[in-house]
């Protein structure tokens with residue numbers, strides 16, 4: 001297939017581009033603005049591949065998007081470009097609304113302009129997959145799972161901007177017939193994630209002997225999915241999913257944040273014994289405003305309708321992840337230097353700068 005991937009220099013987008021080009025033989029145009037979160041080095045393995053092309057552009061720029069569709073003539077879009085960090089959305093919501101909501105609008109319109117001109121058979125087969133999050137559903141109590149028909153109830157500027165984008169995507173299907181689909185996925189982890197996110201953040205701090213700051217009492221629950229399992233799910237949805245449908249994607253791996261950090265500490269004790277026991281570095285810090293307590297995905301629909309299954313358990317995936325960061329300092333050290341990110345606390349109300 002010829003697929004436009006947006007946000008392909010980010011964490012999940014790079015895993016998607018690598019999967020499409022190297023494992024599926026697809027032709028990919030990656031459109032990415034290269035924000036602080038991007039790392040083109042993540043795509044070194046395909047940078048010169050004949051089936052891979054890159055366009056540095058902002059998805060909010062409709063004319064550039066329209067021209068890119070016209071030139072590349074895609075069969076499908078996997079739309080991942082977004083501002084993705086909840087803590088940053090608390091301090092500066094504007095760019096989240098701009099990229100996540102207005103950027104999705106611009107991309108939908110560019111896709112529609114392309115789709116309308118396609119011959120009938122190509123129009124029928126065209127797919128626009130919007131990659132969203134389980135955070136649009138809000139917070140669960142101790143019981144229950146998010147299903148595709150769970151009502152939206154977002155808590156953060158990030159999840160509200162993603163929820164708004166999801167509604168646009170559904171409206172473009174209902175109003176214009178553009179064959180859109182939405183995936184709502186739980187927390188991803190794995191190689192090539194920007195170090196502000198929980199798992200890489202804890203690994204980097206532990207390696208430097210710095211405190212491991214856990215929000216609140218560490219009892220918040222997330223449902224973890226290995227990023228390569230997510231990439232396979234997205235390709236499968238593009239191939240077999242039904243237009244107008246939503247698919248929840250999750251790995252049945254609920255863990256409290258404290259459990260995640262303790263598991264990381266014991267892997268580091270084994271693989272990087274200098275500094276052990278790493279658990280002595282755990283500290284509890286002020287909670288995130290509006291912190292959802294629990295997310296958990298019911299992935300029955302994608303499993304039964306499309307035959308997808310997560311391959312990694314949390315134990316195998318976390319071990320691979322720690323190994324990858326230990327072995328790939330040349331990936332993360334230049335990124336830290338270039339982005340200016342030093343592990344500082346983000347998302348507290350008294351440092352508001354919006």
Ligand SMILES: NC(=O)c1ccc[n+]([C@@H]2O[C@H](COP(=O)([O-])OP(=O)(O)OC[C@H]3O[C@@H](n4cnc5c(N)ncnc54)[C@H](O)[C@@H]3O)[C@@H](O)[C@H]2O)c1
Pocket residue numbers: 006007008009010011012013031032033034035036037038039057058059060079080081082083084085099103131132133134162184185186187188189194
């Ligand atoms: N990380 C997760 O756990 C998770 C879970 C579920 C859903 N998602 C969704 O998956 C997508 C990818 O998440 P991620 O963690 O890889 O994000 P990321 O922050 O690592 O990467 C985002 C990428 O988008 C690009 N980008 C940002 N604004 C852009 C713009 N205006 N135009 C073009 N490119 C732009 C950035 O340069 C970056 O390469 C997002 O839509 C996110 O909401 C993420």
